[in-house]
């Protein structure tokens with residue numbers, strides 16, 4: 424798998440050329456990484472990624488790695504796409520920055536808003552831009568509360584979300600999310616945000632889902648929303664937010680009954696529905712938007728990651744007509760915005776990214792070709808003695824590891840079997856993520872069938888090595 428001989432000194436000017444060890448030492452001294460145990464990383468040494476091409480990246484030792492996570496769910500068109508690079512370069516040359524605060528715009532920002540309005544479900548005609556998914560979800564809180572103020576129902580402030588949801592990492596976005604480890608640090612969630620349990624069939628297999636098929640469980644899980652509304656009081660609830668498929672939570676594909684029932688409940692109580700499409704948007708699920716795959720009509724839709732395929736940061740909110748009309752016609756000034764709302768370089772890259780997705784017909788390719796092919800390959804893993812469940816939706820998939828398949832027994836948590844498997848993946852030249860005991864992939868949408876085969880060969884190899892290690896250690900019996 425090693426394509427290049429390891430370069431002795433890495434980093435072209437303006438970065439000083441250094442060896443891997445020198446980069447590791449500098450990194451340990453100065454770079455506090457996101458979501459990282461700093462001390463543990465420093466003792467091990469960070470991996471330095473130096474370049475990317477297509478679905479592969481290379482590290483500073485010259486090892487080629489198949490990036491089955493698209494960076495962090497974002498590099499949907501793969502690495503090295505000239506048209507995106509060219510768009511950024513040209514925009515930087517022409518106008519690297521101008522703001523959108525003072526009754527001004529740039530062609531790139533307005534054109535991207537127009538383009539997104541045409542590409543999203545009909546009820547969306549306006550885009551609000553931010554720098555990230557977290558900021559987009561912060562903006563959602565501002566928008567829904569402003570909406571209910573203008574509606575003359577200012578007491579409607581509570582936003583209902585789900586446990587194990589991921590909506591970002593600012594104070595507000597982390598509060599909207601349902602990650603217990605995040606809530607345990609910094610006194611989260613902030614007031615006015617409450618959570619219901621997730622539609623996770625496997626996690627509830629010995630509890631709420633026992634004796635139910637997936638579809639019956641989907642209805643049950645959706646009705647947890649109705650219970651929560653009754654508890655909070657419908658007149659106090661502003662909105663419900665959810666990812667169509669929970670991404671960072673472990674690729675939790677909800678039963679097909681879940682989202683239509685959520686929609687029914689929101690409609691019944693007049694509650695705004697927010698679809699966090701930061702992962703699911705731009706074709707990941709085989710439709711342009713996850714809400715189209717699952718049959719909901721959200722009032723607000725947040726996006727980030729795939730809008731620029733991660734080449735430069737950009738996020739935003741598509742504001743449905745129900746909210747937009749009121750805001751525009753009766754709201755006066757909306758006291759919210761970011762320096763980089765509508766950043767022209769980011770928007771130019773967004774436009775080039777949309778062009779590429781359309782030109783290559785990537786969404787249909789995921790829906791009709793690579794998505795079904797991935798599902799078919801995934802199904803063969805069910806014969807593996809350590810795989811309890813496989814789930815996929817378009818080009819995102821999960822493999823649930825368990826210790827005893829017939830009894831669907833989990834491994835002891837202290838074994839951290841997911842991390843064991845992830846180590847074998849890394850050693851094999853594959854980036855696959857572990858969420859607890861669930862192994863997940865979300866490869867670039869440009870991945871070919873041949874590369875999916877290559878990915879599965881690496882996945883199988885990692886599972887077999889994990890199994891061998893588990894047998895030797897006596898973790899299975």
Ligand SMILES: *Cc1c(COP(=O)(O)O)cnc(C)c1O
Pocket residue numbers: 496554555556557558560589590591592666670671699700701702727728738
């Ligand atoms: C990554 C993510 C976010 C946060 O986006 P950032 O750009 O990291 O702030 C929000 N929602 C979902 C579903 C995500 O996966």
